[in-house]
Amino acid sequence: MKKPGIGICFMLLLLLCLLIYPAFCFPQDNTIALKASFDTGTEKVGSIVNLTLSFNLPEGATISKPPVIKGLEGFTLVDQHVYPDKIAVRLFANMPGIFKTGEISLFYLDKEGRQQTLISAPVSLKILSNLGGNPDKAQLRPLEGIIPTRSLLLKCWPWLCALIVLIIAGFIIFRWHRIYKRKKLFLEYADPPHILARKNIEKLNACGLFEKGKVKEFYFQFSEIIKRYLESIRGFPAAEYTTEEIASHIDNEKDREILPLLRHFDLVKFADDLPTSEEKNKEIIAALTYIEQTAPVYDAKDYKKAQEDMKNDVQI
Amino acid sequence: MDIQEITLEVEKKSLVFRRIMAEIEKVIVGQKNLLEKMLIGLLCDGHLLLEGLPGLAKTTAVKTLAAAIKTSFQRIQFTPDLLPADILGTQIYRPDSGSFEIKKGPIFHNIILADEINRAPAKVQSALLEAMQERQVTIGENTYFLEKPFLVLATQNPIEHEGTYPLPEAQIDRFMLKIKVDYPSAEEEKKIIERVNDMAAENVKGVVEIQEIESAANIIRSIHMEEKIIDYIINISRATRKPKEFGLEIGSMINYGASPRASIWLSKAARANAFLMGRGYVTPQDVKSIAFDVLRHRIILSYEAEAEGKSSDDLIKILLERIEVP
Numbered sequence: 276m277k278k279p280g281i282g283i284c285f286m287l288l289l290l291l292c293l294l295i296y297p298a299f300c301f302p303q304d305n306t307i308a309l310k311a312s313f314d315t316g317t318e319k320v321g322s323i324v325n326l327t328l329s330f331n332l333p334e335g336a337t338i339s340k341p342p343v344i345k346g347l348e349g350f351t352l353v354d355q356h357v358y359p360d361k362i363a364v365r366l367f368a369n370m371p372g373i374f375k376t377g378e379i380s381l382f383y384l385d386k387e388g389r390q391q392t393l394i395s396a397p398v399s400l401k402i403l404s405n406l407g408g409n410p411d412k413a414q415l416r417p418l419e420g421i422i423p424t425r426s427l428l429l430k431c432w433p434w435l436c437a438l439i440v441l442i443i444a445g446f447i448i449f450r451w452h453r454i455y456k457r458k459k460l461f462l463e464y465a466d467p468p469h470i471l472a473r474k475n476i477e478k479l480n481a482c483g484l485f486e487k488g489k490v491k492e493f494y495f496q497f498s499e500i501i502k503r504y505l506e507s508i509r510g511f512p513a514a515e516y517t518t519e520e521i522a523s524h525i526d527n528e529k530d531r532e533i534l535p536l537l538r539h540f541d542l543v544k545f546a547d548d549l550p551t552s553e554e555k556n557k558e559i560i561a562a563l564t565y566i567e568q569t570a571p572v573y574d575a576k577d578y579k580k581a582q583e584d585m586k587n588d589v590q591i
Numbered sequence: 592m593d594i595q596e597i598t599l600e601v602e603k604k605s606l607v608f609r610r611i612m613a614e615i616e617k618v619i620v621g622q623k624n625l626l627e628k629m630l631i632g633l634l635c636d637g638h639l640l641l642e643g644l645p646g647l648a649k650t651t652a653v654k655t656l657a658a659a660i661k662t663s664f665q666r667i668q669f670t671p672d673l674l675p676a677d678i679l680g681t682q683i684y685r686p687d688s689g690s691f692e693i694k695k696g697p698i699f700h701n702i703i704l705a706d707e708i709n710r711a712p713a714k715v716q717s718a719l720l721e722a723m724q725e726r727q728v729t730i731g732e733n734t735y736f737l738e739k740p741f742l743v744l745a746t747q748n749p750i751e752h753e754g755t756y757p758l759p760e761a762q763i764d765r766f767m768l769k770i771k772v773d774y775p776s777a778e779e780e781k782k783i784i785e786r787v788n789d790m791a792a793e794n795v796k797g798v799v800e801i802q803e804i805e806s807a808a809n810i811i812r813s814i815h816m817e818e819k820i821i822d823y824i825i826n827i828s829r830a831t832r833k834p835k836e837f838g839l840e841i842g843s844m845i846n847y848g849a850s851p852r853a854s855i856w857l858s859k860a861a862r863a864n865a866f867l868m869g870r871g872y873v874t875p876q877d878v879k880s881i882a883f884d885v886l887r888h889r890i891i892l893s894y895e896a897e898a899e900g901k902s903s904d905d906l907i908k909i910l911l912e913r914i915e916v917p
Contacts, residue, residue, distance in 0.1 A: 495819070495917065514915050517876040544917065545817045546594050546872040 307333050309393035311379045317401045320371050323353055324400060328362040328381060330393055335386025338362075346379035346397075368402045371410070375399040468507035469570035475500045476562060485555055491544060493555075498540040501533065501562060508571060533565050594815050598871030601814065604807040605869050608634075610798045614659040618795055619652050620786060621779035628770045628884055629656050629744070631863040634808050637767025637856060638723050638743040640708075640758075640888065645748060647772045648783075650706060653744045657702040660804065661797035662740065665700040669711035671754065675718035682731045693730055698722055701738060701801070705745040709755040719743070720762045740804060760847075760891055767856050768881075769888035771904075807866070814862040815872040819917035821858065824878055828854040830910045831890050839913055841906055844896035849889040857885045875916045883907050 314325040328344070342357055344364070351367035362381070368374060379395045406413035428435075466474065479500065484493040502521075505513040511524045518537045525531060536558060542548040550558070608630050615626055625641070629652065632639040641649045650666070657664030667678060680696035697703065698719070705719060722728050723743050727736045745766070747758075763769070775783060830837040832848030861877040868877070883904060890903040 512912060515912055517874065517879055517916055519876045520879075541874055545820065545874050546598075546815065546870075548594075 307331050307393070309379065309381050309395040311376070311395040311398045313398055313400045315400070317403055318368050318374075319403050320368055320405055322368050324366045324368050324374065326364040326366055326376075326398070328364065328379065328395065329360060330362075330381060330383075331360070332383055332393075333385060333391075336383050336391065338381070338383050343382040344379065345382075346377045348377075350374075350376070368400075371402050371404040373399055374402045467571060468504055469566050471507075472500055472504035472566050473563060476559060476566075480559055485552070490549060491547075494540050494543040497558075497562070498537065498544065501537065501540075504566060505530070505533070508569060529565070529569055533562075536561055536565075594871050596871075597810070597813055597815060598869075600810050601866050601871045602869045604803075604810050605866055607799050607803045607807055608867060611656070611659045614795055614798050615652065615655045618655045618786070619648055620782040621775040622648060622652060622772065625649075625652055625770055625772055626656075627864075627867060628768055628881075629653070630867060631860050631881070632744070632767055633660075633740060633742055633804060634811055634863040634866060635767060635856070635859045636740065636742075636808065637859070638745070638765065640763065640766040640769045641744060641746045641772055642749050642769060643746075643772025644750060644774075647774065649746045649772055650704060653702070653704045653746075655795050657704075658795040659797060660702070660799050660801065662701040662801055664702045664704070665697040666704040666706055667697050668706050669708050669715065671710060671712060673711045673715045675715055678715065678719055679722065679728050680730050691731065693733065695730075695735070696728075698728060699735070699737065701740050701742065703741075703743045705743055707748060708745040709747045709757055712756050713759075716756065716758060716762060719745075720765050724765050740801060763888045764850060764852060766888065768860065768884040770884055771887070811859075811862050811866050814865050814870075816858060816862060817873070817917070820861070820873050820875060820878065823875060823914070823917050824854055824857045824861070826914050827878070827882060827886075827910060828857070830914055831886065831906075834910075837910075837914060839909065841909060844893050844899070844901055844906060845890055846893045847891040849886050853885055853889045857882065860885055879911055879916075882911060 308331055310329045312327050312329070314327070318324050326347075330338075332338070338357060340357075342355070342362055344355075344362070347364070347366070351369055353365040353367055355362055355364045376397050376399070378397055381393045381395075383391055383393065385391050404410040404413075476497070479493065479496050484490075484496070499514065502513040502516075505511075505521065509524070509530070511521075513521055513524075516524070518534070518541050521537065522534055525534070539548070539550070539558070543550060611630065612626060619626065629639060631637075633656075641653075643649055654664065654666070667673075676696065678696050678698050680694050680699070682691040683694050684690075685692050708716060708719070722737065723741075726741055727734055729735075748755075826837070828849045828851070830839060830848075831845060831853075834840070834842045834845065857878060860881040861873045864877040864881050865871070865873045870877075886907050887903045890906060892901070892903060892906075896906070
């Protein structure tokens with residue numbers, strides 16, 4: 276059998292030394308005693324102060340429950356927590372000055388059940404005023420500066436944001452609607468009234484309502500085109516006027532030429548009069564001639580400029 | 592019958608009314624609107640309410656109309672102490688025979704002039720208006736039908752309110768037309784003075800038989816009315832009820848619009864107007880010419896309208912200017 280080497284013996288010796296070292300370095304204090312101490316040396320009025328009562332009890336002795344502590348009379352006790360080797364007491368610092376206890380005693384029961392006492396030396400703590408070193412000369416601040424409160428603006432910010440979003444949305448819709456309306460207007464009235472009327476008559480004639488036997492329908496539409504044209508060039512609401520009312524509003528010779536046409540339209544519309552195809556064609560020619568003769572005069576340059584302006588407006 | 596035939600017939604029959612007009616115009620100067628509307632009432636078998644200031648020949652016009660038609664006429668002056676029996680008639684006890692005898696009241700005539708209808712209390716107005724609607728009268732246990740033509744022309748004075756009993760809206764609706772009688776022009780007034788001097792009123796004579804009026808009234812039903820004109824009439828009536836649907840901002844000024852009865856009378860009156868014009872078909876102008884008289888008493892205005900000084904005529908004018916004509 277091989278004997279252990281010197282190295283291994285040295286290692287075992289070192290391990291043994293490490294194990295027994297704390298017993299030499301930090302010897303356990305087994306003296307039966309009570310020691311009182313504050314966590315801090317100074318504190319401010321209104322704060323909670325921690326007082327620790329560390330104790331060593333003889334073997335078999337116990338602290339009564341709840342623990343009976345004397346010497347803290349005159350202090351406001353907030354609460355206390357009992358640990359195996361200490362009692363943590365929380366006290367309220369209610370006035371500035373030197374916070375000094377008397378001799379603090381703690382009662383316990385030894386292993387025979389007799390009441391015994393541990394006594395500690397008095398401890399003190401300095402309580403400072405919140406108003407600084409010289410409270411008499413301190414200037415008091417308003418309460419809202421001391422107690423933090425939320426301002427109205429902070430409280431309502433989600434609503435404010437929603438309102439701003441709504442306003443922006445409303446503005447966008449309004450702008451869009453305006454542009455859309457202008458665009459529609461532009462498309463409708465891009466042409467001057469005489470060109471629009473002429474186009475509408477040609478379109479009506481081309482759709483063949485008359486040829487399909489829908490004579491009344493044809494004449495209702497024909498009459499409306501003429502009335503709308505009159506409305507746009509003369510400024511009175513011809514579409515809401517009867518032929519008689521239109522006659523009373525007409526004040527020039529040229530316009531009087533359209534009256535027989537409107538009267539005949541009434542006969543077709545309301546008296547079941549059936550014009551021939553030739554009559555219809557003659558009436559279309561008469562209407563186109565009237566439109567041609569009464570067409571508003573535009574300066575080509577002005578007209579082009581007006582159209583450009585309208586286009587620009589729409590784009591804006 | 593096609594429209595041309597109807598037009599020929601209308602032209603022939605409307606001559607009767609030209610004769611009546613000519614006879615009335617011997618006495619009445621101007622007031623063409625009033626006279627035409629009276630003839631429309633006669634043709635449509637509808638009762639008329641004439642509203643105008645005193646001295647505008649309302650009573651004279653009615654009297655002259657009755658004189659021009661060979662028919663019976665009675666004037667009833669409405670007063671606060673008038674009783675329903677004074678109009679309808681009553682039972683009278685005859686001691687000699689020991690029985691009750693029926694005494695018919697003035698309502699048993701063809702043309703009745705109810706002068707100042709708003710001066711009689713509600714029970715008398717109700718008795719008259721019920722007879723106008725039912726065209727029959729019950730006295731005791733007997734019911735009597737009123738002979739045709741039966742035309743009530745009621746007059747009322749718009750300026751006096753004291754001691755008057757305004758007609759309830761439901762009863763006013765029974766009048767086909769409410770005609771406003773205006774002042775004559777200066778020229779017309781001059782002629783009136785000359786005519787009074789000549790005592791021309793005495794020259795009016797009956798020129799038309801009742802049968803001729805009945806025959807003319809029959810032809811009115813066959814006068815052609817295009818479907819779009821019916822739509823136009825309905826649009827006008829509906830616009831008084833729901834102006835917003837027609838793009839009109841007058842809704843707050845109207846409490847109640849015209850009833851379907853207004854549409855019925857509007858179509859009948861438009862046909863009668865076409866007849867008087869000698870046409871066998873109705874045009875939108877016929878509707879417009881009669882719309883004021885048919886609608887003005889059927890639109891109940893709100894306080895807002897009254898506060899703004901708007902009359903029902905103002906609102907009808909707006910309606911007619913905004914509703915598209917076919």
